Amino acid sequence: MGLFPEQPLLLALASLAAALLYLETWAIGQFQLGRPAIVLPLVGLVAGQIELGLWMGLCLELLLLRELPLGATSPPDPAMGGYLGLLVVIPTAGNAEAGLEWRIFCGLLFAIGFSYLAGWHNHAQRQRNTRHWYGRFEAAVQGDQPDQVNKLFLQALVGSFLMAFGFAFLVLALLGPLAAWILSTLAATELNPSYFKWLVLATAIGTGLKLGTGRQPGSLTVVGWVAGAALLLALEGLAA
Amino acid sequence: MKGRLFWRSFFNQALINYRGMTHIGILWALLPQWKEQPEGRQEKLGRSFGFFNSHPYLAGYIIGASARMEQDHEGQVLERLKKAAIPPLGAVGDRLFWYYLRPLSGVLSCWGLVLGLAGYRRLGLSLVIVAWLGYNAMHLWIRWRGISRGMELGREVHRDIMALKQHPVNRWTARAFALSAGLFLGVGFAHALQLGLDGPRLAGLGLVTLVSWQLPERHWALPVYILVLAVLATALF
Missing domain, CATH: 1.10.287 (Helix Hairpins)
Structure with missing residues (x-):
């Protein structure tokens, strides 16, 4: 039924990393370190499940590429969502029925769901900044108190960190066991999940790659498409 | 001073909110400056606290220009400049980074992951690292350029923002993304055929x-x- 409820220290560490991930993605620096293509293979590698991490990173990176943080929007957050989704399926590796295909299947579904939940969390953080902090900063500015502004800034930053920590902690502690139960229930059926990851990848290519190329593929995309297919098939022919 | 503004500009979205957007981050970046200049400080703090929103990497233009223009006692002009700079800074940054560079770096990273799945782990990892470094080289360059040009040009900074809009890097990144996306599609298609x-x-x-x-x-x-x-x-x- 999942690893985290039985290992509170691991749960706390995983939530701590999630909070750092949140700050890096949305608040400080924004170096894009938390992107699924970087974090998920890394977590998979550490957990000894690199293939799971690679598949989830590949699909989520492309799938949520079109969700842009434009203006005041709080789009789904694949960094946090992917990380939490991967974490809830990693502990089920010990379950003989939950093979790699089922873990990829459920990991992708949970990660997409959690990405939307993480988008809502980001919106809640902004609302908290508006309601709780705006007035305090305004008072410090009107009172000509730069030291107070500095103090409030650090307090608010710690507040953001704690809120992200709490969010990740709750998701892992409450939804983790539920996700593990869903996975083992599905894995016990006769259904075959292996085709799903290809369909997600096809969706990811369709939705993600139209970015920058508009709704229709441009001439360079078509040139690349033909060249890529020809190259791989030619290499295959040569190898044969 | 430039280094300090550059470092503090990394926090410009830290307290984004729906009333003033990224204004608290801008205020915090300029805070040490205003602490050193007590003359008219309340007005300077007030102006830095005013509504501001742009692409996070390009906010440096306004941080740099604020530092220069407040020194030159051009507070009123600064307020107008900030309002006028919001749309172009957002448009240039969103287009260059969110629409082209991030997807390009994402597709290159995905190439790396595909190589990893095919068993070429080191090559795949190298590609992911190169894609990430390439993205951040542009990211850091634009942040530094924003602050430098803002401090140098002051009220004339809008010229540099407009020049950035026409910069060839926009065109080349868009082309590189379209080509890499096409290659990814083509190889994926051929691989699906190979899988039988x-x-x-x-x-x-x-x-x-x-x-x-x-x-x-x-x-x-x-x-x-x-x-x-x-x-x-x-x-x-």
Whole structure:
């Protein structure tokens, strides 16, 4: 039924990393370190499940590429969502029925769901900044108190960190066991999940790659498409 | 001073909120400056606290220009400049980084992950690192350039913002993304053929790619679509 409820220290560490991930993605620096293509293979590698991490990173990176943080929007957050989704399926590796295909299947579904939940969390953080902090900063500015502004800034930053920590902690502690139960229930059926990851990848290519190329593929995309297919098939022919 | 502004500009979205957007980050970046200049400080703090929003990497233009213009006692002009700079800074940054560079770096990283899945782990990892470093080289360059040019040009900084809009890097990044995306599609297609997927499965992949290309850009559309695919994939195949 999942690893985290039985290992509170691991749960706390995983939530701590999630909070750092949140700050890096949305608040400080924004170096894009938390992107699924970087974090998920890394977590998979550490957990000894690199293939799971690679598949989830590949699909989520492309799938949520079109969700842009434009203006005041709080789009789904694949960094946090992917990380939490991967974490809830990693502990089920010990379950003989939950093979790699089922873990990829459920990991992708949970990660997409959690990405939307993480988008809502980001919106809640902004609302908290508006309601709780705006007035305090305004008072410090009107009172000509730069030291107070500095103090409030650090307090608010710690507040953001704690809120992200709490969010990740709750998701892992409450939804983790539920996700593990869903996975083992599905894995016990006769259904075959292996085709799903290809369909997600096809969706990811369709939705993600139209970015920058508009709704229709441009001439360079078509040139690349033909060249890529020809190259791989030619290499295959040569190898044969 | 430039180094300090540069370092503090990394926090410009830290307390983004719906009333003033990224204004608290701008205020915090300029805070040490205003602490050193007590003359008219309340007005300076007030102006830095005013509404501001732009692409996070390009906010440096306004941070640098604020530092220069407040020194030159051009507070009133600064307020007008900030208002006028919001749309172009947002448009240039969103276009260059969110529409082209991030997807380009994402697709290159995905190439790395595909190589990793094919067993070429070191090569794949190197590609992911190169894609990340390339993205951040541009990111850091634009942050530094914003602050430098803002401090140098002051009220004339809008010229540099407009020049950035026409910079060839926009065009070349868009082309590189289109080409790499096409290559990714082509190799994916050829790989699907190599896998020996049967007719219905191959047709399914093609159909799903085409349908998702035209998927409505609403938040609910993607998860609903994926759920439908999950049911269909497990039930039919």
